[in-house]
Structure formats: C-alpha cells, structure tokens
Amino acid sequence: xxxxxxxxxxxxxxxxxxxxxxxxxxxxxxxxxxxxxxxxxxxxxxxxxxxxxxxxxxxxxxxxxxxxxxxxxxxxxxxxxxxxxxxxxxxxxxxxxxxxxxxxxxxxxxxxxxxxxxxxxxxxxxxxxxxxxxxxxxxxxxxxxxxxxxxxxxxxxxxxxxxxxxxxxxxxxxxxxxxxxxxxxxxxxxxxxxxxxxxxxxxxxxxxxxxxxxxxxxxxxxxxxxxxxxxxxxxxxxxxxxxxxxxxxxxxxxxxxxxxxxx
Numbered sequence: 001x002x003x004x005x006x007x008x009x010x011x012x013x014x015x016x017x018x019x020x021x022x023x024x025x026x027x028x029x030x031x032x033x034x035x036x037x038x039x040x041x042x043x044x045x046x047x048x049x050x051x052x053x054x055x056x057x058x059x060x061x062x063x064x065x066x067x068x069x070x071x072x073x074x075x076x077x078x079x080x081x082x083x084x085x086x087x088x089x090x091x092x093x094x095x096x097x098x099x100x101x102x103x104x105x106x107x108x109x110x111x112x113x114x115x116x117x118x119x120x121x122x123x124x125x126x127x128x129x130x131x132x133x134x135x136x137x138x139x140x141x142x143x144x145x146x147x148x149x150x151x152x153x154x155x156x157x158x159x160x161x162x163x164x165x166x167x168x169x170x171x172x173x174x175x176x177x178x179x180x181x182x183x184x185x186x187x188x189x190x191x192x193x194x195x196x197x198x199x200x201x202x203x204x205x206x207x208x209x210x211x212x213x214x215x216x217x218x219x220x221x222x223x224x225x226x227x228x229x230x231x232x233x234x235x236x237x238x239x240x241x242x243x244x245x246x247x248x249x250x251x252x253x254x255x256x257x258x259x260x261x262x263x
Contacts, residue, residue, distance in 0.1 A: 002036045002037065002038055003036055004034060004035070004036040004037050004109050004110040005034070005035050006032055006033065006034045006100060006102055006110045006111075006112045007032070007033045007112060007119070008030050008031065008032045008033070008100055008112050008117075008119060008120050009030070009031045009119045010030045010097075010119070010120050010121065010122050011122070012026070012027075012028055012122055013027040013028065015226070015230065018121055018122050018123055018159065019122070019125065019159060020088065020122050020123070020124055021228075021229050022088050022089055022090070022091045022093075022094075022124045022126070022231075023089055024087055024088075024089050025086075025087065025088075026085070026086055026087070028083070028084045028096075028098070028122055029081055029083055030047050030067070030083075030084065030100065030120075031079055031081050032045055032047075032079060032102075033077075034073070034077065034078060034079070034102065035076060035077040036076060036077075037073050037076050038073075038076070039073055039074055039075055039076060040072060040073075041073075041104065042070060042071070042072045042104075043070070043071060043072070043073070043102055043103065043104050044069075044070050044102070044104075045069050045070075045082060045100060045101070045102050045103075046067070046068045046102075047067045047082040047084065047099065048064055048066045048099050049096045049097070049098055050096065050097045050099055051095075051096065051097075052094075052095040052096070052097050052115055053094070053095070055115060058091070060087050065084055065086045067082040067083055067084045068082070069082055084098070088124065091124040092124055092125070092231065093124065093126035093157055094124045094157070095121055095122070095123050095124070095157060096124070097115050097117065097120050097121045098122075099111075099112065099113040099120070100112045100113070101113075123158070125155060125156065125157045126155070126156050126157055126231060127153055127221060127223055127232070128233060128240070129151055129152065129153045129154070129219060129221050129233055129241050130154075130240045130241070131149055131151040131152075131241050132150055132243065133148070133149055134148040134149065135148070139239070139242055139243050139244060140243070140244050141243050141244070141245050142209075143209050143210055143212050143214075143215075143245050143246075144209055145209070145210050146206065146208070146209075147205075147207055147208070147209030147212070148204065148205065149204075149217075149219070150202055150204055150205075151168050151188070151202065151203040151204075151205065151219045151221065151241075152200055152201075152202050153166055153168075153200060153201050153203060153233075155198065155201070155223065155231065156197060156198040157197055158194045158197055158198075158223075159197070160196060160197060161193060161195075162225060163191055163192070163193045163225075164191065164193070164194070164223050164224065164225050164230075165189065165190070165191045165223070165224050165225075166191075166192065166203060166221060166222070166223050166224075167187065167188070167221065167222050167223075168188045168203040168221045168222075169185055169186070169187050169219070169221075170185075170186040170187075170205060170207075170218070170219055170220075171217065171218045171220050171236060172216075172217065172218075173215075173216040173217070173236055173237075173242065174215070174216065176236060179207075179212070179215075181207050181208050186207045187205075188203040188205045189203070190202070203219070205219070209245060212245045213245055213246070213247035214247030215245050216242060216243070216245070217242070217245065218238065218241050218242050218243075219241045219242075219243075220232075220233065221233045221234070
C-alpha cells in the first residue's frame with residue numbers, strides 16, 4: 001500500500017523567485033515534488049491559486065485560476081510542473097498561494113494546502129507615493145535654478161532582506177511625456193533592503209526647474225529586483241504624486257487712461 005506525499009515550490013517565471021509584478025499576463029510555475037507513487041500508473045495533478053489574506057480562491061473575471069496536468073512516473077519519486085497563466089493586473093498587494101491535489105482514477109490520494117507555506121507563495125508588491133517640494137513641504141514649487149523634490153515611496157509585500165532598486169521619473173502632466181532638462185530625463189534612483197515587508201523609502205530629485213513655470217510635474221516610480229520590475233506606480237492624475245509650478249504674468253495700465261501711457 002502506497003501513501004503518496006507531495007510538496008511544492010511556486011515561482012514567477014520572469015523573476016524565478018517568489019515575487020511578481022501585477023501585470024496583464026502573469027505566468028507562475030509550480031514544481032510539485034512527489035514520492036510514494038506507483039511507477040507506470042497515470043495520475044492527475046490539479047492546482048488552484050488562493051488569496052492568503054482571505055483564504056479563498058483567486059478569481060479573474062469570475063473564474064478560479066487553476067491548472068492541471070496528467071503524468072506517468074517512471075519512478076516512485078520525482079517532480080512534475082503546473083503552469084498558471086492569468087491576468088494579474090488587479091493583484092498588487094496580494095500574496096497568492098498554490099494549493100495542489102493529486103488524484104488516481106478520480107480518487108484524491110495526496111494534497112498540499114498550507115496557506116502559510118512560503119514555498120507555495122508568490123508575492124505581488126504594491127507601492128504608493130507622495131511627492132513634495134523640499135522648500136515648501138507641499139505640492140507647490142517655485143520655478144528656480146536649483147529645484148528639489150522628495151518623493152516618499154511607501155511599499156508593502158516585499159521580501160525582507162532582499163535588495164531592491166526604486167527608480168523615479170518626473171513626467172509632464174500636460175504632454176504625458178518625461179520632463180527633460182538639457183536633453184536628459186529628470187530621474188532619481190536608490191537601492192534599499194527592507195527589514196519589514198511594509199515601509200517607505202525616499203527618492204530625491206534635484207534639477208534646474210527655471211524653465212518649468214506653468215508646468216505640473218508628476219513622479220512615476222518603479223521597483224525592481226535584479227533588473228526585473230516587480231511594482232510600478234504611474235498615474236498621471238494622482239494628486240499625491242503631483243507638484244505644481246505656478247506661472248504669473250502681469251499687465252500694468254494707467255489708472256486714468258487705462259493703457260500703458262499715464263498723464
């Protein structure tokens with residue numbers, strides 16, 4: 001009598017680890033290790049993605065995210081892969097956990113369903129930002145030669161102890177394009193290693209803002225791990241990411257003549 005056992009490791013195909021960008025097309029590979037199977041018999045392995053926070057199945061357009069594979073082992077021990085491809089654009093801030101079930105002739109003979117198992121988990125980080133002018137401490141700045149903005153990037157669902165890079169770019173709200181000074185984009189970058197999964201890090205932009213009177217600039221941010229983008233915040237209408245650089249113009253008229261000549 002065989003008593004099968006399975007264990008799993010789920011990873012994002014792009015990064016090869018347990019972190020993924022919340023994007024339109026996400027592919028996760030769940031490598032299922034088994035032992036105690038009968039060589040030469042056909043088994044069915046089924047996987048389903050779960051939301052760690054709610055304990056319920058992840059759904060996309062009302063459908064659960066599942067995967068299934070049939071295999072016939074040549075030995076009692078080995079591995080088989082399940083591939084999940086789905087729209088993950090709404091999963092920022094979520095942690096998904098792969099649950100697996102092994103069946104023989106429609107009878108379940110092994111299961112691995114531990115919502116806290118990090119090996120079965122993939123994290124989708126989320127970031128949010130607040131950009132302010134250093135002099136005013138607000139979302140308003142003067143168009144001056146040495147302008148300085150600080151962008152505080154809050155994050156959650158990062159892995160403790162890993163090194164990440166956050167990159168910021170200042171955008172022109174009117175055109176939707178990057179602000180350029182002497183042909184170069186206005187950018188800032190820093191590396192950090194979180195001690196907790198949630199926290200914040202600052203980006204500092206220093207640039208010649210003398211030609212930006214009348215502009216509204218918006219800070220876009222991206223977090224990457226080993227050159228793989230894992231989180232992005234790029235909302236051109238987000239007021240928290242926005243700094244206004246006012247412009248004024250004047251017209252002086254004579255009180256009696258109401259034109260530029262006074263008696």
